[in-house]
Amino acid sequence: MTRYEDVRALFADERLGRSHPEPERAPRVTQAEFLGGATSGYETEKEDHARMRRLMAPPFSARRVQGLQPRIQRLVDGLLDQLAASGPPADLHETLSVPLPLLVICDLLGVPYEDRDTFRRYVEDMACVHDRARGTAGRDGLHDYMADLIETKRYAAGENVIRDFVAARDAEQVSTDEMVTLAMGLLFAGHETTVTRIDWGVLLLFDHPDQLEALRRDPGLAPGAVEEILRMAAPSAGSGLPRYAGADIEIGGVTIAAGDLVLLSSLSANRDSDVIDDPDRFDITRPVTPHLTFGFGPRFCVGATLARIELQAVFGVLFQRFPTLRLAVPLEQVPLRRGIVTGGVTALPVAW
Numbered sequence: 045m046t047r048y049e050d051v052r053a054l055f056a057d058e059r060l061g062r063s064h065p066e067p068e069r070a071p072r073v074t075q076a077e078f079l080g081g082a083t084s085g086y087e088t089e090k091e092d093h094a095r096m097r098r099l100m101a102p103p104f105s106a107r108r109v110q111g112l113q114p115r116i117q118r119l120v121d122g123l124l125d126q127l128a129a130s131g132p133p134a135d136l137h138e139t140l141s142v143p144l145p146l147l148v149i150c151d152l153l154g155v156p157y158e159d160r161d162t163f164r165r166y167v168e169d170m171a172c173v174h175d176r177a178r179g180t181a182g183r184d185g186l187h188d189y190m191a192d193l194i195e196t197k198r199y200a201a202g203e204n205v206i207r208d209f210v211a212a213r214d215a216e217q218v219s220t221d222e223m224v225t226l227a228m229g230l231l232f233a234g235h236e237t238t239v240t241r242i243d244w245g246v247l248l249l250f251d252h253p254d255q256l257e258a259l260r261r262d263p264g265l266a267p268g269a270v271e272e273i274l275r276m277a278a279p280s281a282g283s284g285l286p287r288y289a290g291a292d293i294e295i296g297g298v299t300i301a302a303g304d305l306v307l308l309s310s311l312s313a314n315r316d317s318d319v320i321d322d323p324d325r326f327d328i329t330r331p332v333t334p335h336l337t338f339g340f341g342p343r344f345c346v347g348a349t350l351a352r353i354e355l356q357a358v359f360g361v362l363f364q365r366f367p368t369l370r371l372a373v374p375l376e377q378v379p380l381r382r383g384i385v386t387g388g389v390t391a392l393p394v395a396w
Contacts, residue, residue, distance in 0.1 A: 045284070046312035048319040048336070050296050054308055056341030060287040063089040064303065071305035073286050076385045077170040077179030078232060082288055096226060097346070099212055103152070103205045104346040112152070113353050119147050120357045124365050133372045137392040140358070141242040148354060149234035153227065154197050154204030163189060167232050171385040183228075190227045191220075205230065230347070238351050240388035242358055245273035247378065247392070249363075250371050252326045259328060259363055266360035269328035270352060273359075275314045275335040276326055284309035285339075310336040368396045 045051050054060055064070035064082035072081040085092055102108070120140075127139050146164075150157045166189065169182025197206045209223045218226075249256040249269070259265050284307030293300040300306055314335045315323040321330075338345040345351075363369060371378070372393035379390045 045295075045306060046309045046316075047296070048313040048316035051308050051310065051313040051336055052340045053295065054287070054293075054306065055336065055339050055343050057293065058090060058342070059289060059291045059293055060306060061086075061089045061093070061290055062287065064288045070288060070303070073283065073305070073307065074173035074385065075176040075179060076173045077176075077183045079286060079385050080173070080179070081286070086290075092222075093342070095218070096222070097342070099209070099218055100226070100230075100346050103208050104350065106349050109349045109353065112148070112350070113357070115151070116144075116148055116353055117357045117361075119144055120361060124361065128365070132395040134394055135391050136246060136394045137239075137243055137389055140362075141239050141246075141392065144242070144358065145235035145238035145354060148238075148350070149231060152205055152234070152350070153230060154202065154206040155193065155231060159189075163231060167236060168384060170232065171236070173383050173385055186228050186231070187224055190231070191224050194220075194224060194227065233345075234347055234350070236386045238354055240386055241273060241277050241351070241355060243389050243392050244277040245270070245355065245359060246362075246394075247371075247375070247389075248273055248276060248326055249359075251375060255326060255328050256363065259359065260367055263360045263364055265328050266356050267352075268330070268332070269359050270355040271332055271335065272326060272328045272330065273355065274337045274352075275320075275333055277311075277337070283307050284311075310339075366396045369394055370396065 045054055062083045063086040065086045067082040067084050067086075070082035074080045083089075123140050123143060127134055127136075130139070146160050147157060149155070150160070155163070163186060166182045166186035169178050170186065172178045172182070194206055194210060197204070198210045206227060209218065209227060212218045213220060213223050249259065255269070259269050287306045287308060289300045289302050289304045289306060291302050314320070314333075314337065317323050320333050338348040338351075372395040378392065381388045381390045
């Protein structure tokens with residue numbers, strides 16, 4: 045599905061879900077463990093999804109996440125201090141794009157930052173699009189890591205999402221396995237997608253020097269720049285978010301049969317000329333557009349506010365701190381990360 049109205053309608057359609065009555069026989073997008081195929085729990089998915097959303101609402105509320113903004117800005121400033129001290133050339137991917145979302149999600153969840161190499165390896169294994177065995181091993185490794193961490197955090201002081209989950213489990217609102225699965229998903233999505241959006245945002249601005257100059261002159265344009273980056277950011281390795289029809293659905297003159305795999309392409313929907321004027325133009329000053337990067341309706345991403353705060357913290361100061369920042373290699377030589385669901389780059393060489 046590629047048209048804006050169709051994609052938005054199907055995001056909100058309760059007949060579409062992530063599960064399938066026979067998940068091992070369901071059509072797959074890739075061999076990735078994450079977003080590659082169907083999940084189990086077909087009979088109770090709707091109720092389980094609503095219950096999990098209620099569980100995640102307090103820790104990801106706008107009030108609680110907005111309260112993180114000063115801490116996130118300090119993290120950005122500190123990483124940029126390190127970048128300045130190291131001097132050019134540098135890899136912006138490894139010095140800013142990767143550590144910032146990792147630091148934030150580790151703080152929020154209560155995951156030790158010093159374990160980042162371990163769980164990043166599991167995450168990359170889960171996202172591998174070609175090797176099912178590698179994905180399964182990554183899933184099992186991350187599951188065991190999170191299960192052990194949760195038991196440790198049960199007795200630790202401090203406020204974090206894992207402790208919230210433990211309290212919910214102790215109140216019999218969620219099972220241990222559900223709690224571990226939720227924590228895994230948040231750790232994966234909470235840093236991996238933001239890493240790629242920082243990288244793609246920088247590349248989009250480098251590729252549109254007039255927009256970069258406008259942002260450099262007026263950092264107040266950062267919120268609009270972030271929304272335009274979110275709308276236009278390059279696609280991942282897949283063709284869209286996979287969903288499965290729980291019943292026959294008529295849309296756009298087509299019948300989606302029960303059990304069919306449906307790919308919701310937010311990238312295409314975000315460039316639908318029926319909704320967005322001149323959609324292929326990157327314009328950080330355009331009026332706010334109703335992009336579908338975070339989904340819509342009951343499937344709207346719970347981490348949207350957090351991602352926006354992180355991206356605004358970066359793009360609100362990066363080009364003021366480094367007004368001559370530029371790519372250190374031709375754009376076509378920036379190395380892409382292939383074979384991973386979330387796509388992205390493996391390095392972002394810059395100089396100033």
